[in-house]
Amino acid sequence: MKAVVHHGVGDIRVDDVPEPAIQAPFDAIVRLTASAICGTDLHFVRGTMPGTADGRILGHEGVGVVEEVGPEVRNLRRGDRVVVCSTISCGSCSYCRAGYFSQCDEANPNGPGTAFFGGPDAAGGYDGMQAEKVLVPFAHSTCVKLPDEVSDDQAILLSDxxxxxxxxxxxxxxxxxxxxxxxxxxxxxxxxxxxxxxxxxxxxxxxxxxxxxxxxxxxxxxxxxxxxxxxxxxxxxxxxxxxxxxxxxxxxxxxxxxxxxxxxxxxxxxxxxxxxxxxxxxxxxxxxxxxxxxxxxxxxxxxxxxxxxxxxxxxxxxxxxxxxxxxxxxxGNCPHRRYIPHLVELVRTGAVDPTAIITEQDTMQGAIAAYEAFDARSPGWLKVELLPQGA
Ligand SMILES: NC(=O)c1ccc[n+]([C@@H]2O[C@H](COP(=O)([O-])OP(=O)(O)OC[C@H]3O[C@@H](n4cnc5c(N)ncnc54)[C@H](O)[C@@H]3O)[C@@H](O)[C@H]2O)c1
Ligand SMILES: [Zn+2]
Ligand SMILES: [Zn+2]
Structure with a gap:
């Protein structure tokens, strides 16, 4: 599959990479129908947030369709549309139970730091969502189901x-x-x-x-x-x-x-x-x-x-x-899981339409040029949505 891959400071490429596979009972595989480029990604590419490995898939914003779930994921099934929280949370530890999902004690295998997709090793070393598919750890907590009335263009802004x-x-x-x-x-x-x-x-x-x-x-x-x-x-x-x-x-x-x-x-x-x-x-x-x-x-x-x-x-x-x-x-780092269900509801009822913020849409082929325009703050380039399944 195609993905935006970090190869070092200032060096990102669209590569062909292996598809992810379920590794743990609470994992899910999500086929991404929308992704995005964020100001946070710029920190890794510019070098102001060190420690992202060569070969890491970037991106921590994603919307998609559940393709497969591990045996302990009981609130999702194949075919569900979901928004994936940028930060990964187990939903069971004392921090998650207190609403501090971004300080989860279980989600980061590499230390106490906030676990999120597509970032430095200290953030868990998880591959990200500027890709056709993603492995979502602790998917029962990290994914939030979407109602049909909320479009992908709306939902991608709810991810982060x-x-x-x-x-x-x-x-x-x-x-x-x-x-x-x-x-x-x-x-x-x-x-x-x-x-x-x-x-x-x-x-x-x-x-x-x-x-x-x-x-x-x-x-x-x-x-x-x-x-x-x-x-x-x-x-x-x-x-x-x-x-x-x-x-x-x-x-x-x-x-x-x-x-x-x-x-x-x-x-x-x-x-x-x-x-x-x-x-x-x-x-x-x-x-x-x-x-x-x-x-x-x-x-x-x-x-x-x-x-x-x-x-x-x-x-x-x-x-x-x-x-x-x-x-x-x-x-702090946003405890996404705490807020997303409420914000999905605000969007579903029409109280908020977040799509005015999206100014550009690009396929994976155009991702590097889109990074460059967003990095340069080119006039009109406020938020780039990536379409991972686009040609
Ligand atoms: N805490 C969290 O959980 C969390 C989550 C997502 C993003 N973020 C962070 O939020 C920040 C903004 O993200 P974004 O995607 O909007 O990034 P962005 O880079 O698109 O926006 C930053 C804006 O700040 C402006 N700016 C630069 N210097 C300024 C100054 N001295 N005073 C006022 N404005 C100034 C820039 O012109 C730019 O428009 C980033 O640091 C990102 O990593 C934090
Ligand atoms: Zn972001
Ligand atoms: Zn937890």
Whole structure:
């Protein structure tokens, strides 16, 4: 079968690889009918999240049809349509039972880290979903069945980015009337904006430097701040009566860019496998920029919710300023299994239609070019859906 395979920093290819087979009683094989490229994939290809093996199939977003189940998977059968959670969870350990599915004690054979598809060995070393088929471990918990009314185009956004945006808004402790700032207007940021409004935010201020992404945020009702044209912190405070937003959601992560330009020392600290040569797949250049702006801009006694991804070795956070403003800081990998059933229902009833975020669709043959356009933030390339069964 065809799959997008990681061969090293800056080197991804569409390869022919063997089809997966059931290995354990709770496994399932899913034939994928939709996949996607995510900002998280860029961290592995750019080198800002080290440790992805040569030969690893990338991709952690998938929708498909169950082809085969292991003997202990009792809530799924061949032919069921499912959305696959990005993070893998056993559904039995104390963390899963408490709703912390992304901190599952059983799903990662390589240590305590969050287990997910298509990432570093420290994340379990599982092959991903930019492929025709995937092996889903603990499928009784990691797959969620889809009703017929929810299309593949809708469901692919339920695999990772809608739940992550929702998680970001949930952690931000939004109360009715709150002013919320969302840093980063990529796909995750767009869903954080939509979720903040659904949770009662009075205003949402959206920060990025790409006009097309800011335009999408405005269509959701957000007020745009272009950090290439104005000082982001100063604008966030001026627009909020000098107080600052009550809640700030970081939907940027380690690929943050700074108007002052790259900070090579900070990049070297996070990119332990090195970074790509040439023009393609370059790191954002200022890993701590969004964190610094969040702490500077937020109101005293406010909340910062960090869903942007940072690698384990990153240590730079302005804790002194945060402490002296009485801030609450929450962060983590999204516990997808906790939120997806509810979000499937919001989409089924028509309360939310997430498909406006998909701007491109590509077959596996076009996947590398699609990665390049998404990496370059080419105008209009907000979210790429891959069609693994396409010609
Ligand atoms: N916590 C989780 O479970 C989880 C799950 C999925 C994705 N993520 C992470 O969410 C982040 C966003 O994902 P995405 O797919 O939207 O990525 P993306 O790369 O498409 O979007 C990031 C956006 O941030 C903007 N940006 C860069 N520097 C900025 C700055 N200083 N201030 C404001 N905006 C800035 C970029 O222009 C870009 O539009 C990534 O780090 C991704 O890994 C986290
Ligand atoms: Zn993702
Ligand atoms: Zn578990």
């Amino acid at each position: 980015i809608f739940p992550t945006g929702w998680f970001g808004a949930d952690m931000a402790e939004i109360e009715a009337g709150d002013v919320v700032a969302v840093l980063g207007c990529g796909p995750v940021g767009q869903f954080a904006i939509a979720s903040a409004f659904l949770m009662g935010a009075g205003r949402v201020l959206a920060v990025d430097q790409h006009p097309d992404r800011l335009e999408t945020a405005k269509r959701l009702g957000a007020e745009a701040v272009d950090f290439s044209a104005e000082d982001a912190v100063e604008a966030l405070q001026r627009l909020t009566g000098g107080i600052g937003p009550d809640r700030v959601i970081d939907a940027v992560g380690v690929e943050a860019e700074s108007p002052e330009g790259p900070r090579p020392d900070e990049v070297a600290e996070v990119a332990q496998d090195g970074t790509a040569d040439g023009e393609r797949f370059q790191p954002g250049g200022a890993p701590a920029q969004a964190l610094e702006w969040a702490v500077q801009a937020v109101a005293k006694a406010g909340t910062i919710s960090i869903i942007g991804v940072y690698p384990p070795g990153m240590t730079s956070f302005p804790i002194g300023d945060a402490m002296n403003k009485n801030l609450t800081i929450k962060t």
